[in-house]
Amino acid sequence: MSTIKVHDKTFATFLSESAINEQIKRIAQEINTDYKGKTPLFIAILNGSFMFASDLFKELDIEAQVCFIKLASYQGVKSTGNVVTSIGLDVSLKDRDVIVIEDIVDTGKTLHDFLPQIMDQHPSSLKIATLLHKPEALKYPLTIDYVGFSIPNKFVVGYGLDYDGLGRNLREIFQLAE
Ligand code: IMP
Ligand code: MG
Numbered sequence: 001m002s003t004i005k006v007h008d009k010t011f012a013t014f015l016s017e018s019a020i021n022e023q024i025k026r027i028a029q030e031i032n033t034d035y036k037g038k039t040p041l042f043i044a045i046l047n048g049s050f051m052f053a054s055d056l057f058k059e060l061d062i063e064a065q066v067c068f069i070k071l072a073s074y075q076g077v078k079s080t081g082n083v084v085t086s087i088g089l090d091v092s093l094k095d096r097d098v099i100v101i102e103d104i105v106d107t108g109k110t111l112h113d114f115l116p117q118i119m120d121q122h123p124s125s126l127k128i129a130t131l132l133h134k135p136e137a138l139k140y141p142l143t144i145d146y147v148g149f150s151i152p153n154k155f156v157v158g159y160g161l162d163y164d165g166l167g168r169n170l171r172e173i174f175q176l177a178e
Contacts, residue, residue, distance in 0.1 A: 004174055006167045011157055011174035015149060020131070020159060020173065023148040024052070027129060028059030030146060031099070039063040040097040043089070043118070045110070046070045047168070048103030051160035052131040052148075056101065067091050071114055084113035093121035103160050104132040105144060112140035132156065132173075151175075 003012050031040070039062070044053035046068050057066055070087045098118060105111060111128060118126055129146035136153040157163045158170030167174070 003177060004170070006157055006163045006174075009163065010177040011163075011167075012177045013172060014151075014156060014175035015159075015173040017171045020148070021055070023131070024055050025059055027146045027148060028056055031056075031129070032059075032061050035062050035064075035097060037062075038097050039065065040099050041091065041093065042066040042099050042101055044068050044101040045103075045114075048160045048162070049101050049131075051168075052103055053101045056129070065091075071110060084110065084117070086114065086117055089117075093118055093123045096123045097125045098123040098127070099146075100126070100128045102128065102130040104134070104156070105130045105142065106134050106137045108138045108140035108142040111142055131159075132161075 001013050003010050005011075042053065042057065042064060044050065044066060047070070050068075053066065053068070057064065067089070069089045072085045072087060100111065100115070100118070102111065105128075115126065127145040128142070130144055131148040133144060133147045133150050134153045135150055155163070155176040156173050157167035157176075158173040160168050161173070162168045
């Protein structure tokens with residue numbers, strides 16, 4: 001097992017490039033089957049999902065569209081809690097088969113706050129695809145339709161995921177070393 005250093009922390013090899021590719025191919029096959037004859041619209045959530053979105057999209061053999069959004073959460077001015085704003089959601093979702101692409105679902109808060117905004121536009125269907133899922137960390141009820149890996153509740157970096165802005169360029173996924 002090899003280790004790397006990102007900022008001040010040490011990370012250990014966790015998911016290899018080939019294991020990641022294998023799971024992406026499996027998810028793509030499922031989507032190719034489930035959406036045969038349809039033209040789904042993928043909404044990839046930046047920044048973390050850019051690599052997963054790109055590699056997944058290349059494996060699709062159905063007609064498909066993709067757009068990218070960035071979510072910004074702000075502390076509520078009043079006591080309304082966090083607001084999630086979608087920046088760049090410039091495509092109509094009405095009557096579309098929407099698939100949201102995430103790098104990782106941790107507490108589930110990001111999606112829990114964002115999915116109602118999608119539903120407001122009345123898509124004909126809505127599914128979620130995430131490369132990584134930490135079931136032990138989930139705090140908000142969420143049905144995830146396509147999961148690459150269910151992983152333990154430990155911080156990971158690489159393949160789009162960052163630690164304090166760094167590590168996104170790594171081809172493998174590394175886990176915080178104890
Ligand atoms: P959630 O809203 O708690 O589900 O968190 C979702 C977001 O937190 C993800 O899209 C990531 O950007 C970030 N995140 C959660 N866990 C990790 C991790 O282990 N490494 C890097 N980023 C993470
Ligand atoms: Mg993210």
